[in-house]
Amino acid sequence: MTKSEWDEAYKEFDKVYAELALHEQDYKYGSNQKIRDHAERQMGYAKHTLSYLFKKYPEVNHMAMGGKNANSMDRAFAQDEFYLNQYIVGDLRNLLNSMKDKIRSLNN
Secondary structure (H helix, E strand, O other), X not given: OOHHHHHHHHHHHHXXXXXXXXXXXXXXXXXXXXXXXXXXXXHHHHHHHHHHHHHHOHHHHHHHOOOOOOOHHHHXXXXXXXXXXXXHHHHHHHHHHHHHHHHHHHHO
């Protein structure tokens, strides 16, 4: 991927991160079940968008799921864990930081 493609991917993943982070607090600490259920549904929609983005940007998918050298079992385990509600916001934040580092390395 070129630097401009990485920049575009970063922007798209950052939008999904913002959506997930917005609903994470209600999912965890909502004052009643209706609020928590609504937040879980909204997080589900964001996960679908994230899944689409991983297909659109396979290099980012490799970065998130253990690299190009990871075997299929490792990638499957990483993907299952990545999409769990209790981990997704933190894992996506780490992925965004890795993407920033990659973009900075392309500037040099």
